[in-house]
Amino acid sequence: MKELKRYRPKKTEQVCELMKKYEGECKLIAGGTDLIIQMKKSGDKPKALVDITEIEEMRFVKIEEDSAEIGALTTFTDIVENEELKCKYAALVQAAKNVGSPQIRNRGTIGGNIANGATAADIAPILLALNATAFIQVNRESCSCLEANMQASQNTTCVREMEIEDIYANKEADNKRKNMLDSNEMIYSFKFKNIEANEFLGFYKLGSRKALAISKGNLAVLFRVVNNICTEIRVASGSLGKTPLRERELERFLKGKELREEVLLEAEELYSKVIANRLKGRSSVEYKKEAVKGVFRNAFENAFENRDTEQQLCDY
């Protein structure tokens, strides 16, 4: 039987060195809530498991004047309990609160949620709507630090920036690949621009029950309103395609419009058609093409409600 080596490094550079040493034959493990189940199911064993949970510098929430950054090892519970996030990103807190059970929320990390590549990942639509960038670390010898999107850091690692959308790109072309990260890369953190006073962020998850429900469709929406007109909008969904994705038809339809009831009803119909087309041939299509109307509407209304709650909670 193949011997499974285990490591528990305390520094990111050590992780990157191990990933380089094992050249794709080691696995990072954070909370293990996805990985352990997958390894049990598939019987696949990597040569080594690198437990990254002791890298304390990767577990943080930092909200600055213009931007916010969340470490990849931040757990769902960390997010749910963070007062600043409750004030400024209620939708993100709600998405985290909806994940699995208390045990899963205590162990599961947002880095694992994205790196795992599942279409039902609850944090993915929020990060897509926020247009977040992932900061990715790789051993310096495994990369050319001169590449445009790579920054040389002080130590033995390089940092690569990748938009969340690009992490999910190209899945159609290679179904075995769960994300566009290389096997020697580790997500360090996610960063996004802070939302402004005229911007609204909402989330809604459709599950078959309240607790421990894997999403049947989730949606995050971020929009800016100026003089009653929606001047910018990003809509992102999960479980409504092979990967979490931006709903660009819906975005194009809503941008530049006044967000009146008639417009929202038209948007719901349009979205229903988009989903019917995308899921054609799937057994879930009849259900989902109707359900998404409510998912969209609830996410949208949640964005306005969140702003009210945030304002009550926080001193602006």
Ligand SMILES: Cc1cc2nc3c(=O)[nH]c(=O)nc-3n(C[C@H](O)[C@H](O)[C@H](O)COP(=O)(O)OP(=O)(O)OC[C@H]3O[C@@H](n4cnc5c(N)ncnc54)[C@H](O)[C@@H]3O)c2cc1C
């Ligand atoms: C009962 C149950 C219920 C669940 N319910 C939900 C739910 O409601 N919503 C939801 O979204 N998810 C749910 N999940 C899935 C899971 O909990 C999440 O996806 C979780 O965020 C995974 O994080 P983790 O730290 O446990 O990842 P792990 O299992 O440790 O890792 C998952 C994958 O990501 C890789 N990885 C981890 N961290 C990094 C990193 N920093 N950089 C690069 N690669 C990395 C690992 O190598 C592995 O391939 C559920 C799981 C279970 C078992």
